[in-house]
Amino acid sequence: MFSLTRRLSFGLRYTNVPSRRNESNSKKLRGPAAQDVSYFRSVLTRPSHSVLDGTASHDVKDEIDKKYNTDWTRHYKGSSDLVLRPQTTWEVSSILKYCNENHIGVTTQGGNTGLCGGATPISNEVVLSMEYMNRIYKLDEYSGVMTCDAGCILQSLHDYAEEKGFLFPLDIGSKGTCQIGGNVSTNAGGHHFFRFGGMHGTVVGMEVVLADGRVLRLNIDNSEDGNNERTHQFQQSSASLRKDNTGYDLKQLFIGGEGTLGIVTKVAVACPALPTSKNVALLVCNSYNDVLQILKTSKEELGEILSAIELIDSNTMNFIQKYGAGNGDHLITELLSSETTSKQPLFILVESQGCNQESDFSKMDSFLTSLYESSTIENGFLAQDSKQIEEIWGLREACNPSVAQAGYVHKFDVSIGIESYMEVAEEVSDALKKSNLPDLTVCCWGHVADGNAHINIISGQFDGDVNEAEAIENIVYSSVMKRKGSISAEHGIGQSKRKYIGQTKDEAVLELMSQVKNLFDPNFILNPGKYLP
Amino acid sequence: MRKILVPIKRVIDYAQKIRVDSSKGPQGVQLKNVKMSMNPFCEIAVEEAIQLKEKNKGAEVVAISVGPKQCTETIRTALAMGADRGIHIETKPDVRGDYVDLQPWAIASLLKGIVEKEDAVDLVLLGKQSIDSDCGQTGPLLAGLLNAPQATFAANIERGDDGSFTVERETDTVITCDLRLNTPRYPTMPNIMKAKKKPVDTISLEDMVKELGLDLDEVLTPQNEVVEVYEPPPRKEGETVGSIDELLGKLKEKGLVA
Numbered sequence: 001m002f003s004l005t006r007r008l009s010f011g012l013r014y015t016n017v018p019s020r021r022n023e024s025n026s027k028k029l030r031g032p033a034a035q036d037v038s039y040f041r042s043v044l045t046r047p048s049h050s051v052l053d054g055t056a057s058h059d060v061k062d063e064i065d066k067k068y069n070t071d072w073t074r075h076y077k078g079s080s081d082l083v084l085r086p087q088t089t090w091e092v093s094s095i096l097k098y099c100n101e102n103h104i105g106v107t108t109q110g111g112n113t114g115l116c117g118g119a120t121p122i123s124n125e126v127v128l129s130m131e132y133m134n135r136i137y138k139l140d141e142y143s144g145v146m147t148c149d150a151g152c153i154l155q156s157l158h159d160y161a162e163e164k165g166f167l168f169p170l171d172i173g174s175k176g177t178c179q180i181g182g183n184v185s186t187n188a189g190g191h192h193f194f195r196f197g198g199m200h201g202t203v204v205g206m207e208v209v210l211a212d213g214r215v216l217r218l219n220i221d222n223s224e225d226g227n228n229e230r231t232h233q234f235q236q237s238s239a240s241l242r243k244d245n246t247g248y249d250l251k252q253l254f255i256g257g258e259g260t261l262g263i264v265t266k267v268a269v270a271c272p273a274l275p276t277s278k279n280v281a282l283l284v285c286n287s288y289n290d291v292l293q294i295l296k297t298s299k300e301e302l303g304e305i306l307s308a309i310e311l312i313d314s315n316t317m318n319f320i321q322k323y324g325a326g327n328g329d330h331l332i333t334e335l336l337s338s339e340t341t342s343k344q345p346l347f348i349l350v351e352s353q354g355c356n357q358e359s360d361f362s363k364m365d366s367f368l369t370s371l372y373e374s375s376t377i378e379n380g381f382l383a384q385d386s387k388q389i390e391e392i393w394g395l396r397e398a399c400n401p402s403v404a405q406a407g408y409v410h411k412f413d414v415s416i417g418i419e420s421y422m423e424v425a426e427e428v429s430d431a432l433k434k435s436n437l438p439d440l441t442v443c444c445w446g447h448v449a450d451g452n453a454h455i456n457i458i459s460g461q462f463d464g465d466v467n468e469a470e471a472i473e474n475i476v477y478s479s480v481m482k483r484k485g486s487i488s489a490e491h492g493i494g495q496s497k498r499k500y501i502g503q504t505k506d507e508a509v510l511e512l513m514s515q516v517k518n519l520f521d522p523n524f525i526l527n528p529g530k531y532l533p
Numbered sequence: 534m535r536k537i538l539v540p541i542k543r544v545i546d547y548a549q550k551i552r553v554d555s556s557k558g559p560q561g562v563q564l565k566n567v568k569m570s571m572n573p574f575c576e577i578a579v580e581e582a583i584q585l586k587e588k589n590k591g592a593e594v595v596a597i598s599v600g601p602k603q604c605t606e607t608i609r610t611a612l613a614m615g616a617d618r619g620i621h622i623e624t625k626p627d628v629r630g631d632y633v634d635l636q637p638w639a640i641a642s643l644l645k646g647i648v649e650k651e652d653a654v655d656l657v658l659l660g661k662q663s664i665d666s667d668c669g670q671t672g673p674l675l676a677g678l679l680n681a682p683q684a685t686f687a688a689n690i691e692r693g694d695d696g697s698f699t700v701e702r703e704t705d706t707v708i709t710c711d712l713r714l715n716t717p718r719y720p721t722m723p724n725i726m727k728a729k730k731k732p733v734d735t736i737s738l739e740d741m742v743k744e745l746g747l748d749l750d751e752v753l754t755p756q757n758e759v760v761e762v763y764e765p766p767p768r769k770e771g772e773t774v775g776s777i778d779e780l781l782g783k784l785k786e787k788g789l790v791a
Contacts, residue, residue, distance in 0.1 A: 379721055379723070
């Protein structure tokens with residue numbers, strides 16, 4: 001397998017990219033020193049849990065390195081010596097105010113499941129972990145608005161909402177570990193983006209702490225927060241209303257802002273009612289033209305109950321069979337033995353969610369029949385109970401972990417016109433075959449109804465050649481950009497895609513984004529080295 | 534092998550949370566808009582029946598269900614897995630199949646009549662129990678009524694002379710199926726299409742009872758009384774302790790550690 005050091009040395013390549021506009025400011029930042037640690041110990045209420053000082057012992061340093069300094073892909077490694085784990089908004093505010101006055105860089109971290117190194121320090125910034133701020137305050141049974149802390153794990157929000165008959169509108173593979181604050185800050189997309197829209201629509205309110213320690217309450221009810229008397233600055237807040245058109249909608253800046261404009265400490269999310277009838281089918285077809293037909297037919301036949309359409313290609317399915325099927329072993333065997341005219345069939349997961357089992361089932365039935373009779377699909381597997389539903393989704397969620405075990409993964413997350421969805425993967429595959437780069441498999445899976453493709457290129461023998469990685473990137477991104485697509489559909493920018501933002505945005509846009517950053521964080525302490533070019 | 538009968542039950546899906554609804558009476562349970570599926574052990578029985586059919590050409594698999602009109606959907610699923618024919622004994626919508634109204638004795642009596650009516654039935658395969666009433670009685674009761682050999686909680690059915698459990702070819706054998714027996718297959722498109730053309734005979738409970746010479750009152754009167762229906766008590770919150778010593782102290786207090 002691959003030595004960890006090779007991966008790390010590849011990852012570090014990005015950390016020294018100087019920021020075009022922020023250079024002069026980032027030079028003024030420093031890492032924390034002993035007196036800073038003492039200060040933090042004095043203001044946080046449970047310093048023994050909330051302050052992890054890497055200079056104090058090897059054990060603590062090890063813990064920090066393993067848990068906070070390394071990202072999920074293990075491509076990025078920071079060298080922070082200090083992790084702070086505040087328990088209240090007031091503590092976050094105190095930390096930021098102090099760091100702002102003393103020009104200490106701060107990297108905010110949630111579940112640390114990001115795929116662009118956005119939550120990993122680039123050097124020795126303070127890591128501010130939201131993991132202890134994990135209370136759920138309430139769920140309004142009429143509006144469906146759930147109010148909770150930013151450190152709540154996504155799965156726990158799903159469970160809480162389900163108890164009360166609601167569905168949390170965001171669903172992604174990492175939901176067992178990721179936190180809602182991170183999801184909001186990265187504008188996470190997920191499986192149900194198609195049905196419920198993204199966080200820009202579902203987040204109705206938030207509480208965010210600015211770099212100078214000011215706390216902004218944007219359409220969020222703070223009556224449950226017992227810290228009223230200790231908040232830095234009290235501001236008028238409204239009670240998480242569904243509609244409020246009184247002023248610029250500032251919260252939109254923080255959604256997808258990746259922690260560079262402020263730290264989200266609480267969120268209010270509108271949850272739809274829990275659909276009681278769910279149907280999932282896994283379809284096998286020969287070509288992308290068939291997939292386009294499936295997309296069209298699904299909108300006609302399933303209409304308002306269609307909740308997700310996901311694509312998985314053959315290369316990916318083969319890796320899942322080898323490395324990750326788990327419970328779905330016998331499903332995947334049957335799937336891969338389906339008779340198809342194409343040697344590289346495509347697999348489509350279709351999910352419907354509604355509130356009437358009989359009528360939903362009959363819609364799904366007529367949808368599948370129409371596809372089968374028109375030979376759009378070679379075969380279809382219809383889940384008959386919850387266990388089979390979970391198995392089919394399990395295959396989709398195994399895509400990422402399976403390819404990660406197959407070799408070194410060059411990860412891409414792109415957005416293209418739906419008609420051209422497979423073109424990038426095909427063009428890249430051809431280009432790589434013609435190049436002298438050996439032993440590369442191109443895998444493609446993703447949210448096809450959103451035009452979002454996760455292209456993962458697996459290298460069987462990566463030997464740390466940075467030029468190889470760059471060559472692959474150039475091939476992929478030029479293929480995307482020539483189709484006017486996005487080089488980061490939902491994974492965000494973090495550390496990994498900063499330099500491309502400069503190439504894909506107009507000068508005016510870049511200028512304004514820079515000015516916004518200056519306005520919210522003039523000392524550039526929040527997540528330095530990330531996001532803006 | 535000639536005919537294999539597989540009685541199947543439509544129950545609340547195993548992943549659904551059951552909510553007691555006292556507005557519906559003393560044993561009320563929230564049934565509206567709740568996902569229903571084939572009982573998981575019945576699925577395993579259907580799968581086993583189809584595997585046996587695949588190994589014995591000419592065998593016919595008949596799926597039977599007793600319940601409201603939506604049971605036809607459940608029977609269609611069995612047909613889509615590969616069963617040949619379905620029989621649906623339709624009950625009125627307010628008759629509850631989960632032990633409150635219809636109980637194993639009534640079902641077993643009906644099944645006995647059907648086995649005799651069908652004739653040439655070599656094997657009846659049932660799930661070991663249903664996940665709503667959890668009785669596990671229908672199989673054994675049916676075997677008793679038919680005076681047939683029975684084997685319950687089958688985790689493996691050897692179809693030869695070797696192995697720990699052998700099914701010998703005798704008419705009217707009853708077997709109930711447990712988890713490890715097999716993994717039920719998915720209904721696939723070609724089979725789903727074929728299933729639509731397979732016959733399902735529907736007959737009302739009243740007519741079936743008359744045909745079999747049973748007494749309707751006896752069938753509908755539960756033999757056992759359901760005393761109470763309640764949700765399990767909510768899980769108690771755990772206690773946080775501040776140190777290992779405190780943890781040891783608490784464990785000793787509760788007599789869990791010496």
